[in-house]
Amino acid sequence: MRITAVEPIFVDRYLFVEVRTDAGLTGLGESGAWGFLEASAGAVETFARYLVGQDPLKIEHHWQYLYRWTHFRGAAIMGALSAIDIALWDLAGQHHGVPCHRLLGGPTRDKARVYYHVFGRTREELVRGCVEAKSAGLQRGRPPDPFTDDPRDEPYFQTHAAKIAGAVETVRQYRAAVGDDVDLCIEIHRRLTPAEAVVLAEGIAPYRPFFYEDPILPDNFDAMGEVARRITVPIATGERLHTIHEFAMLLARGAVQYVRPDVCMVGGLTGAKKIAALAEAHYVGVVPHNPLSPVSTAACLHLAACIPNFALQEYPLGEDRPPKSEIVTNAPAREGGYLRIPDAPGLGLALAPDAAARHPYRPREVVTRLHEDGSVVDQ
Ligand SMILES: [Mg+2]
Incomplete structure (x- = not known):
């Protein structure tokens, strides 16, 4: 061939x-x-x-x-x-x-536990989103951001005290609304300084988050390691990394408890499986990053099915409805809080023949949020 x-x-x-x-x-x-x-x-x-x-x-x-x-x-x-x-x-x-997973040593499991995204402009919307996701069967975990999802064209300003107190109260309300049947994966989207990240982690620790994702910008592994040493909430990071070498440096610093390799960024299944093995040697779990299409989801599931230390799978909104459902044939199927591991040959799905004609390319806009004083904000 x-x-x-x-x-x-x-x-x-x-x-x-x-x-x-x-x-x-x-x-x-x-x-x-x-x-x-x-x-x-x-x-x-x-x-x-x-x-x-x-x-x-x-x-x-x-x-x-x-x-x-x-x-x-x-x-x-x-x-x-x-x-x-x-x-x-x-x-x-x-x-x-x-x-694919049969060629990679699997299956280690029949299905992969998923988490789901909750978005909202207000705390009430975020809490309602958690309750709705629980009632939709996605009770196994999801990543509410303790900060609201404000429009990027809206200037940002909060005092330190208000930012921390508001985020702690939001996480408290998540836990109060859904009880202990749900794992809360708290996504910070790189918004905090190391000092702020330590203070917020102390505040949310009583509500038992499953992980605390990207509390600071992920580029400096020593800084992430310093945050990890000073908090008790497990850190998840790695979605912006490209190689086993970067993950090795992160793990060597004790800077992560859940690695987040993106199968579509770290060199495919070949790269991701090696990162999972590095994590396994450090007793660290794998939560594959997956903000893309059902093709990425399928690749993630084959990874989940061939490693022992898979923890949780990110499952983007809307894979069961257009446009995503029209992009591929045979998208991975969800059953409650799990996705079935695909069992057809290969990845188990294909691009729909008319996908590009039905859904023309939409490039992402170059836009980021600014602070009230005009400087760039990470959100
Ligand atoms: Mg993330």
Whole structure:
């Protein structure tokens, strides 16, 4: 079997890659480069110049070749490599007639516990969202942000005292509203300084959060490690990292209790499985980051199914309705608080033939929130 074409395909807000072969099989992957999908598609086209004519089953070799042929890294390139790697695993599964996780040592489980997103402009909306998610069967965990989701064109200002007190009260109300039947995954979206992160963690600890995600900007692993040493709430981080080397540095500093590799950013299933093994050696759980399409969700589920330290799966809103439900055929199925592990050959799903025509590409706007004084805010 030889690769005949590697094609980037834009649909809605997503970048997919199809790898076609002379055996008539097509592999599907997705890039997690988010705001840089055009750049990631350019990297896919560069990689295609090497891949066409190659044996698609030499997955690790192609991964190493493309990662190491030149010295640049980063989101656009790793998103492209991830999409290609996922597509090659999809092809390998189809070729052997088994789901991807069977080639990766699985299954370690039949279904993956999920968490769900709750958004709201007010505390009341956020608390109501928690209660509604619980009654919809998503009682197993979700990530309410203790800060409200204000519009990005609205200038931000809160005193330190009001910011911390408000966030603690919001988390208290979440716990009061849903009881202990629900795990609360508290997403901070990099909003705090290390000093603020320590104070807020002390405030919310009595409400037993499952994890405290990205309390500070994730770039400085020493700073994240210092926060982790000073708090008792488990930290989740890693969605912006690209390589096993970055995760190794994070883990070596004791800076994380739940790693959050994005399968569409860390080098696909090949990269993510290695990160999971590094985490396993530190008794750290894996919560795959997944803000993308059902293709990413399927890849995450094959990871969950082949590792022992899977903890929880992010499950984006709206996978069961348009546009997401029209982008692929055979999207992963939810049963209450779990997603079934796909059991069809390969990834177990394909791009719908009319996906790109029905849902043209919508590039993300370059917009971020500003403080009342005009400076940039992380939100
Ligand atoms: Mg996050």
